[in-house]
Amino acid sequence: MKISKALFNWSSGKDSALALYKILKSNTFEVTCLFTSINEEYQRISMHGVHVSLLEQQALSIGIPLIKMELPKEPSMEIYRELMNTKMNDMKSRGITYSIFGDIFLEDLRTYREEQLKAVGMEAVFPLWKENTTSLIHEFLNLGFKTIVTCVNETYLDKSFAGRIIDEQFLADLPKNVDPCGENGEFHTFTFDGPIFKNPIQFEVGEIVKKTYPKPKSEDNENDDEYVFWFCDLISR
Secondary structure, eight states: OOOEEEEEEOOSSHHHHHHHHHHHHHTOEEEEEEEEEEETTTTEETTTOOBHHHHHHHHHHHTOOEEEEEEOSSOOHHHHHHHHHHHHHHHHHTTEEEEEOOOOSOHHHHHHHHHHHHTTTOEEEOTTTTOOHHHHHHHHHHTTOEEEEEEEETTTOOGGGTTOBOSHHHHHHSOTTSOTTOTTSSEEEEEEESTTOSSOOOEEEEEEEEEEEEOOOBTTBOSOOEEEEEEEEEEEO
């Protein structure tokens, strides 16, 4: 049976790592590349805040080629769609017909991804879809994966969670309203060791930086409120 070619949407974090592990174990797709969007100006993965040098270390250790899509500092949705369509059409020309994601239960995001891919004749795959997130994070840890929190949303978690390794104590310390996989955007991670890596990723923990982003104006937000995030910088060694 011919195995279909796929690209894997790689965020550098835990959900991506577990989803890739499951796909590689299943032997259902030939994963031809890891695909990651990065901020052109800062050379970092959006929201995760991870520098491209660490992303490149991951791809080298995994042994799958990396393809980067560079985005302007504050891209509009129109610009994002144009850049993504160009990249996906290029992938399609190489015989890649599937795009794999680590999303778990964000319905709107799944629908958006499926619609955009359908427009270029590709299909989305979600190996973790609708899985219990408590079970997933424990499976992740039991497999020997290691991951560090690179970004927290202050709406849900305080600064002290940034830079922590996810382990049983971390999970016990999470407030009850926070998903253990951070699936609602509560936190983001960088995975540096585990069964998909030939070698652990080498890095040092740097400073923790506060960044704010304006909330969209709405009836609920008439005071120009801001989102507050804490980023833990990781320095490649």
